[in-house]
Amino acid sequence: MKNTQKDIRALSREELRDFFVSQxxxxFRGNQVYEWLWVKGAHSFDDMTNISKETRAFLDEHFVINHIKVDQMQRSSDGTIKNAVKLHDNLTVESVLIPTASRITACVSSQVGCSLNCKFCATARLKRMRNLNPDEIFDQVVAIDQQSRLYHNRPLSNIVFMGMGEPLMNYKNVVKSIEKITDPEGLGMSPKRITVSTSGVPKIxxxxxDDEVKxxxxxxxxxxxxxxxTDIMPFNEQMPLQELKEALQYWYVKTKKRITYEYVVWRGINDQDKDIEALIDFCLAVPSKVNLIEYNPIDDGQFQQADPLAIDRYVAKLEDRGITVTVRRSRGKDIDAACGQLANKNA
Structure with a gap:
């Protein structure tokens, strides 16, 4: 049966070469198949036209390609595209293409659901069903690159792991997917154009x-x-800010890479001067910059966008202390594609 066969993309180039030698x-047949899988993004063995029909049939008997399928695509008035991505086991995740004048960014998912319990995020309302495999993350990127070329006439330029799931709770597969994305014999993208966004898992x-990621x-x-x-992100009780700060200081010493803090300001939650001063102190512990993010409500409950004057106070006080700050306006709100809104409404 097909569903009991091994996914061929679980094999390395060397394992593919060894398989063909054993048969x-x-x-070099292994090299050819590897290129079809990771450079050309083949969905089936029949696509591999420089391999004989007999060999393709043989591969089809022994392996499967568990390729994702863009089950539903929504296009926003601002050019944003949201994909409902169907996986081989009929679970669904979402990915988003975010266009601006200077870049096209893919926002990709790393888990079905999420391991954490942030109260303001729609994805957190879905229990974590499983981690995505490296190829499932890779496929999201390929699909968005194709959409970018089709609808925006330019290739994908950046990738953010800010979709569904906590990437550091699927660390091994996320890193493997990035290796394929950045490999010259894969998509060949620069790691400098890839950002992994975490809620903060100090150990990872x-x-x-230590792994010297790029x-x-x-x-x-x-x-x-x-x-x-802790009130808005309950897992913080097990991984408090002091542990997070020490981990980030360790990161900077090892990598010399500045950290970006994603920060939403909500009315009545974190919009007071004491909140701003605490953020400044945290930022001064390690070289960093702050993205203040417009909030996208998921209901009419506890979390509401702060008054614009509160945002202005954050910006003024951060800049006064020499901390780089930007205010990020959300895109794709009309199709529930903005930060915190990914929740498989159409799954």
């Missing part, structure tokens, strides 16, 4: 530093006061 074929941040790090901070952060 009495030339090792230190491991990333991509960028962003942290969804939202408060630099433990009591406030």
């Amino acid at each position: 009495g074929e030339k090792a 941040i230190k491991k990333m530093a 991509f960028n790090l962003a942290v969804s901070l939202h408060s630099a006061l433990d009591d406030v952060r």
